[in-house]
Amino acid sequence: MTKKANPSPINTTQDAKLLLDLFDNFLIDCDGVIWLAETLIPKVTQFLQLLQQQKKQIAFVTNNSSKSRRSYIAKFENLGIHGIHKDRVYTTGYSAVLELQKMGIRQGSKIWVLGDSGIEDELSDEGYIPLGGSNPLLDQSWNPKNPLLKVDPEVKAVVAGSTNEFNFMRIATTLQYLMYDNKRIPYIGTNGDRNYPGPEGLTLPAGGSIVEYMSYCSGRSYINVGKPSKTFADIIFYDTGFDRSRTTMIGDTLSSDIKFGNDANLGNGHGTLLVLSGVTTVPELKELIASTNHQRGDDSLVPQFYVDSLTKLYELLND
Template identity: 30%
Template sequence: MAGAFAFKGCQKIRGAQIRVLLEAKDFFLFDCDGVIWHGENAITGAAKVVNALIRRGKNVVFVTNNSTRPRENYVNKFTRLGFTDVMLDQIFSSSYCSALYLRDVVKVRGQVFVIGCEGLRRELLEAGIPCVEEDDDPDATIYNCALAPDVKAVLVGHDDKLTFLKLAKASCYLRDPECLFLATDNDPWHPLSGGRILPGSGSLTAALEVASGRKATVIGKPSRFMFECISSQFSGVDPAQCLMVGDRLETDMLFGSNCGLDTMLTLTGVSQIEEAQEYRSSDLTTNHSYVPDYVVDTIADFLPAFEEIEEQND
């Protein structure tokens, strides 16, 4: 079904066009921040859209590069914000997928040194992956601190308590060419209120890449591995029957393109349609992977399409 719609190609769609898309797709992948909610506030109408899709028998999953909380916390947040039908197995965070990668793909045999928040460590521990315990003396430096034995991987996620010592330790572990270098995601920054920004995992990973002279394997979007996780847990996932809905061209739209999915940009988050149009006009063909197939102002634009479907079925 991918490519079957005449209105594809960075086009704003509404009404009947959205209805055709909703009827044609079986699997909907949603980013969270900027698409479903802003912080502790749900996007207006988002809960109605998600609940309606689920109740109509559509497969709905959430793919987020946010590695700061375990999936159980996401379920609680969805429920708190009015998303009454969301279950644990619908949530694919970069922390959860990193745990699956370490356990099932590389089958790590040893400890993992984590630069990240407690939520990332919890996902690893729940998957049975031992993490290096951080118990350094407050005055410890890289000159005199202890280095853990048997570290087989370094995993970098968002860490608001990053220290120079953590960075230095990770650099030491990565001198062993057999030690894996992984990153939950490569998001460079995240928007905050008042025009401020928060450095993302990608900025921390970049620092360690320079220090170690190595490149990290990225687990989250736009890597294909997140989609492979979904395909392994939901039988019969056909990329042509999927729609990826996100707010960031370089992450969500590229992820969809990498996985062969139709993509939709919602304008409630980071990227705007003017940026997408610039990528579409670019002479660099690689930039075309950032261009969404469809654009909506907000996923609440789905709601009139649901009403049309109900009227047709009456």
């Protein structure tokens, strides 16, 4: 796979039209690309409509497990983006379910959840029984007599992801399952992201900070079913039938979105577009390029193209 140490900026209408000519399929991240928290990034709706008019295929690929695919559809609708189908939204909660199925863990099995309702909803929708998660007993102060600290031997796996309710009780209960039976219960992490862009310019801790915390506590590695894992990519391409050589990944995070696209060999190694509307800044990109050119950096993090935002990309295409 060939990756470029000096990514190409999209600054002109010609640059933007070349991008559309190169790719038929667009995998698009959500947080920092489509919206920031609850605010839609300007002209994103028009950009998506333009892709549809050009007969391009679109799938939304997010490392956020806190919401189910149904919740994402509702958010798209609330922000004025209509007509998105559930089968073109890939959350890591759903990816975790597909991994359970691949592992042979049958429907009706109990799964311990460290995370929000998105994981629970996806598990329930596919016939699994989620435990933990949003159980109100986990909101209580530390109490060694909390009944959830007693391991249910019928639990077949642990799935961990992002939650705003991370507390000591959730840590302690999840740890019991990760240590149980000489650490034999499979441990699935929905992503390894450190942070994500929040409202008012805030940078907030992402699901990977929680997944890695439990990994450290238990001394265990986890099965990563989010970006940039190849597991997630294989699921998407099996499901969609997209031609990888004609597919690009659009995202705002170098370590997940861009690495995901490069590791999956999208566009024959050239199928990555970084937008600077989320967590990655221009100085960070320049520092990465400089370190890579001096053979100190990881070239799998380097995008082929970059642009200020989808707003800018749309404006160039309509200039």
